[in-house]
Amino acid sequence: MAAMVGLARDRCLPGSYVVRALSDASDRDRMRPSGAGACRRAKPRECPMRPAELNPFFRDLSDLGGVGPKTVKHYARLLGRGTGEPRVADLLFHLPVDVLDRRARPEIATAPHGAIATLTVRIGRHEAPKRRNAPYRVFATDETGELAIVFFRAQPEWLQRLLPESETRVVSGKLEWYSGRPQMVHPDHIVAPEDEDDLPTIEPIYPLTEGLTARVLAKTIAGALASVPELPEWQDRGWLTKNGFPTFHEALQCLHHPKDETDVAPAAPARLRLAYDEILSGQLALALIRRRIRRQSGQARAWDKDRVAAIRSALPFALTGAQSLALKEIAEDVAAPHRMLRLLQGDVGSGKTAVAIETIAMTVTSGAQAALMAPTALLARQHFEAIGPLFARFGISCRLLVGGMPAGDRNRTRAGLDDGSVDVVIGTHAMFQEDVTFRDLGLVIVDEQHRFGVHQRLALSEKGPSSDVLVMTATPIPRTLVLTTFGDMDVSRLTEKPPGRTPVDTRTVPLSRLDDVVDRLQAALERGEKAYWICPLVEDSDVVELSAVTERHRVLQARLGDTVGLVHGKMKAADRDEVMGRFRDGDLKVLVSTTVVEVGVDVPDATIMVIEHAERFGLAQLHQLRGRVGRGQRRSVCLLLYKDSIGETAKGRLTVMRDSEDGFVIAEEDLRLRGEGELLGTRQSGVPGFRLAVPEAHGDLIAAAHDDARLIIETDPELTSERGQALRMLLYLFERDEAVRLLRAG
Numbered sequence: 001m002a003a004m005v006g007l008a009r010d011r012c013l014p015g016s017y018v019v020r021a022l023s024d025a026s027d028r029d030r031m032r033p034s035g036a037g038a039c040r041r042a043k044p045r046e047c048p049m050r051p052a053e054l055n056p057f058f059r060d061l062s063d064l065g066g067v068g069p070k071t072v073k074h075y076a077r078l079l080g081r082g083t084g085e086p087r088v089a090d091l092l093f094h095l096p097v098d099v100l101d102r103r104a105r106p107e108i109a110t111a112p113h114g115a116i117a118t119l120t121v122r123i124g125r126h127e128a129p130k131r132r133n134a135p136y137r138v139f140a141t142d143e144t145g146e147l148a149i150v151f152f153r154a155q156p157e158w159l160q161r162l163l164p165e166s167e168t169r170v171v172s173g174k175l176e177w178y179s180g181r182p183q184m185v186h187p188d189h190i191v192a193p194e195d196e197d198d199l200p201t202i203e204p205i206y207p208l209t210e211g212l213t214a215r216v217l218a219k220t221i222a223g224a225l226a227s228v229p230e231l232p233e234w235q236d237r238g239w240l241t242k243n244g245f246p247t248f249h250e251a252l253q254c255l256h257h258p259k260d261e262t263d264v265a266p267a268a269p270a271r272l273r274l275a276y277d278e279i280l281s282g283q284l285a286l287a288l289i290r291r292r293i294r295r296q297s298g299q300a301r302a303w304d305k306d307r308v309a310a311i312r313s314a315l316p317f318a319l320t321g322a323q324s325l326a327l328k329e330i331a332e333d334v335a336a337p338h339r340m341l342r343l344l345q346g347d348v349g350s351g352k353t354a355v356a357i358e359t360i361a362m363t364v365t366s367g368a369q370a371a372l373m374a375p376t377a378l379l380a381r382q383h384f385e386a387i388g389p390l391f392a393r394f395g396i397s398c399r400l401l402v403g404g405m406p407a408g409d410r411n412r413t414r415a416g417l418d419d420g421s422v423d424v425v426i427g428t429h430a431m432f433q434e435d436v437t438f439r440d441l442g443l444v445i446v447d448e449q450h451r452f453g454v455h456q457r458l459a460l461s462e463k464g465p466s467s468d469v470l471v472m473t474a475t476p477i478p479r480t481l482v483l484t485t486f487g488d489m490d491v492s493r494l495t496e497k498p499p500g501r502t503p504v505d506t507r508t509v510p511l512s513r514l515d516d517v518v519d520r521l522q523a524a525l526e527r528g529e530k531a532y533w534i535c536p537l538v539e540d541s542d543v544v545e546l547s548a549v550t551e552r553h554r555v556l557q558a559r560l561g562d563t564v565g566l567v568h569g570k571m572k573a574a575d576r577d578e579v580m581g582r583f584r585d586g587d588l589k590v591l592v593s594t595t596v597v598e599v600g601v602d603v604p605d606a607t608i609m610v611i612e613h614a615e616r617f618g619l620a621q622l623h624q625l626r627g628r629v630g631r632g633q634r635r636s637v638c639l640l641l642y643k644d645s646i647g648e649t650a651k652g653r654l655t656v657m658r659d660s661e662d663g664f665v666i667a668e669e670d671l672r673l674r675g676e677g678e679l680l681g682t683r684q685s686g687v688p689g690f691r692l693a694v695p696e697a698h699g700d701l702i703a704a705a706h707d708d709a710r711l712i713i714e715t716d717p718e719l720t721s722e723r724g725q726a727l728r729m730l731l732y733l734f735e736r737d738e739a740v741r742l743l744r745a746g
């Protein structure tokens with residue numbers, strides 16, 4: 001709290017503070033009527049379908065009184081609107097993070113240092129500055145002692161009016177003791193005893209931005225609150241009562257006029273109510289989109305059970321319980337007339353490929369085609385090599401389609417997909433961007449979804465408007481985040497690992513012991529082991545990243561000889577594949593690399609994973625990297641090298657890695673330690689964020705809202721009931737206009 005106060009003050013120059021304080025009282029009276037008048041006149045931003053009741057929420061902030069063009073720019077920055085004009089709702093959803101408590105009423109002698117105090121004092125002598133830049137002091141007393149009230153660059157006449165000698169005043173602000181004397185610099189409030197009711201006892205503290213002071217913000221928020229009407233209730237009333245939640249309008253009022261610090265805490269009823277509103281709007285929108293996609297298309301498929309069983313028994317292992325269960329869920333989707341939209345979540349090495357193989361087998365033996373999309377050409381090739389021969393044995397034609405292939409091969413594959421003689425295609429997203437047509441694309445499998453953006457997801461569904469979609473991800477996204485990111489999908493999880501994997505021995509080692517590490521590595525290579533050596537990721541600088549990895553390669557090569565290979569993201573794909581191939585099957589024993597090996601690469605006899613500057617990686621990423629080893633019978637080691645002077649959180653994260661091999665546990669911890677955005681790499685994938693809900697604090701609400709949204713869509717699919725109408729308003733309020741449009745088109 002103290003820090004926030006400090007922040008608010010620091011950003012307010014002493015001189016301008018006084019001027020603002022001076023005009024404050026008169027301002028307040030002047031602004032109210034004109035502010036309201038401005039609201040009535042103002043035209044809300046256009047939106048033909050949005051219910052008129054919502055217009056006040058979408059009015060430009062500058063339509064409120066007292067918000068000039070300069071201030072609007074500050075608000076745009078504060079409210080994350082970029083160049084767009086911030087609107088009333090944006091401001092109303094800017095919630096306080098704490099409160100400033102003025103209820104402490106100590107006497108001068110007993111007032112604690114550094115705390116906010118409200119004191120009733122008798123004003124004594126004024127002491128004008130003796131030199132330039134010296135402060136102006138006003139001395140004030142009570143029974144117990146004397147207080148210096150200090151001003152910088154103040155107008156003496158104004159101070160004489162504000163603090164008239166021999167009168168009593170109530171002053172409130174931060175009190176500090178210096179060499180045994182109490183002083184208060186620029187009190188926040190000064191009122192006459194008869195006006196004491198004007199003195200706020202609890203003030204909300206908001207995040208601020210340069211150029212905006214707490215006072216200005218508070219004033220605008222008050223105007224904004226006064227300008228919006230109550231809305232019909234969209235939540236279930238019984239549920240609200242049960243939870244003790246206020247109405248939407250009450251919740252806003254309560255949060256912006258807190259009575260206590262608990263009123264603004266993440267677990268406060270008003271906060272939960274608004275978070276739930278936001279989350280429900282998202283879940284409802286996703287439920288509507290899913291229903292739309294399902295109804296619009298989809299096909300019931302009947303596959304050749306015997307052939308599928310034969311393919312299954314051709315696998316060199318029996319399926320795990322988790323794989324069988326996932327396949328049962330998938331089979332139900334494929335057989336049903338709706339379109340499958342399923343996320344298959346499985347930790348690295350959990351055996352997603354086998355599930356993909358059988359899903360493809362179902363689709364192909366039902367007479368349709370299947371596509372498997374991998375994030376890189378290397379991975380596409382790896383899948384192709386693993387899957388192609390197996391399918392060939394059963395007369396299923398499987399082709400690879402990646403960039404850089406000879407034109408003849410590509411054209412043959414394209415022709416085969418077009419006329420239906422090719423059953424399965426494995427490739428990168430390039431196959432969906434290029435001019436590829438399918439005779440009957442029945443299934444799209446996307447491996448390692450988190451690498452793909454939303455656009456690719458859309459592009460692929462255009463190639464097969466009725467095709468089933470199975471997204472496989474190794475990112476162990478916690479359930480709460482699955483719902484926010486993939487809320488439109490059903491989820492199957494591979495929670496059990498195939499038998500025969502040996503646990504990886506993970507150790508954290510300071511970088512200062514690099515020499516020891518290289519010695520041990522050398523010994524291991526002599527025993528015939530293979531190692532990955534991953535170099536730090538340097539954001540926003542390919543050059544630095546490259547120099548780190550090439551330098552490490554040079555040093556290791558000098559120590560260990562020609563068995564050290566190098567791959568990085570700036571190499572040509574073909575060169576990279578060649579080096580990877582030599583590491584998998586040939587002369588290379590150590591592979592120095594940036595994170596290009598992160599996803600899916602399979603070199604079963606690699607047993608050592610060294611990660612330099614492990615503290616710079618996300619936990620999910622470290623977990624993926626570590627998953628590259630421990631694939632065979634031999635004991636594997638993962639060494640997390642960290643910078644010697646890392647902080648507590650960073651150390652804690654590495655400890656989590658050391659102590660757990662469970663991707664889901666790691667992901668939950670990562671979420672707890674770092675929050676949502678970084679875990680998912682929000683920047684690339686464009687996951688829509690929340691304004692009101694904080695996944696860490698409101699995660700449980702996401703699951704509840706998910707179920708709630710499903711129930712709503714089941715009982716009132718077109719949102720026509722009274723609650724349904726109110727829910728439409730909720731969707732508009734949180735700008736889910738797209739979803740409402742689906743209803744109309746319905």
Ligand code: ADP
Nearest residue numbers: 317318319320348349350351352353354498499
């Ligand atoms: P991922 O989920 O990371 O894609 P893979 O499908 O590549 O995992 O499988 C990892 C390894 O486990 C492969 O070598 C695969 O052959 C093996 N595997 C998969 N399923 C089983 C199983 N049921 N029993 C034994 N080994 C399996």
Ligand code: MG
Nearest residue numbers: 352353447600
């Ligand atoms: Mg895989």
